[in-house]
Amino acid sequence: MRFRYHQPIPNFYSIENPHHPKNTISDDFLNEFTDIAIASRFVGLSYSKLSDEFKMEWGIDWDNIIILKYPMSEEILKMDPSKEKCKLMDEEFQEVGAKAFALADILRENGFRADLINPLDDRVSLRAIALQSNDAVITRSNMCLFKEGLNLGFFMIQTSIENLPFKDENELKWVEDYCSTCGVCIDRCPENAFDENDKFLRKLCTAHREGCSVCINFCPFYKRGYDKVKKRYSRMKK
Incomplete structure (x- = not known):
């Protein structure tokens, strides 16, 4: 039997986008926003600046993306694939999704355009957007790895903010x-x-389809953590 999880998330916005959105954010407010995100269960933020080529390839008009990364429940990840596991994963997805909407509302309230990218939208790959951040790589098992871990889910907010701290180089290229x-x-x-x-x-x-997470559970990046694997890799290359 095949199961499915991640049902569509209801629209949880409580504030409309501003008619004339601001495009510059102060360091203080970005730090405050980051602190709120971390207090809301997210482990960190990454930022993608989408190139014209990327937008043309995927047929989108988004420019600036905030990536909200959250740790998936270790207890759920260790479960065998089952209908119950899919149900629990979906409940977690819905819970964190509501928090992502709340963060978008904070940006809207402070004068920025902020729209959640539908994580179930097949028109665009969220992993491809994550790679544009230069803060992630795709592992051999097609998982998106950030420094914060392999067991991460993420939501994305497209925004009017132009001066986010985008990265020019990817420090995780060695992972490949x-x-x-x-x-x-x-x-x-x-x-x-x-x-x-x-x-x-x-x-x-x-x-x-079934919530299988075997590749995550056995991956060195999950079992040992990013820093320990990098140290081991550095020793291997000496």
């Missing part, structure tokens, strides 16, 4: 090389969702 030497996710995958060249096959992966 590390993944090519690891292969734990390939060995552990219960669905054999990799081809003969060890390329990930999304159509065989049951993560989004």
Whole structure:
């Protein structure tokens, strides 16, 4: 039997977008906003500035993106795929989604345009947007890895703010090389969702249909953490 989770989130906005949105945010207010986000369960923020080429490729007109990263429940991740697990994952998704709407309202209240990007919108890849932040990489098992961890879900807010602290370089590029030497996710995958060249096959992966999280649970970045894996990688390269 195939299950599904992540049902559409209701519109939780309580404040309208301003008619003449501001496009510059002060450092003090951005720090305050970040503190509120972290107090609301998120572990950090990243920022994507979408290029004209990217927008043309995906057929969107968004420019500035705030990425809200939250840790998925470890208790739920360790569960076997089941209808109950999908239900719990969806409840968590809905709960955090409501908090993301509240953060968008804070930006609107302070004069900025802020709209949540529908995480279930198949027209655009949120992972592709995450990569535009230069703050993330895609692992061999097609998971989006940030320094804060592999077990992260995220919501995104498109905004009028032009002076967010965008990054020009990606410090996580080394992860791609590390993944090519690891292969734990390939060995552990219960669905054999990799081809003969060890390329990930999304159509065989049951993560989004049944809540499978085996690749997360066995990944060194989840078991040991980003910093420890990076130290090990640095020793390997000496």
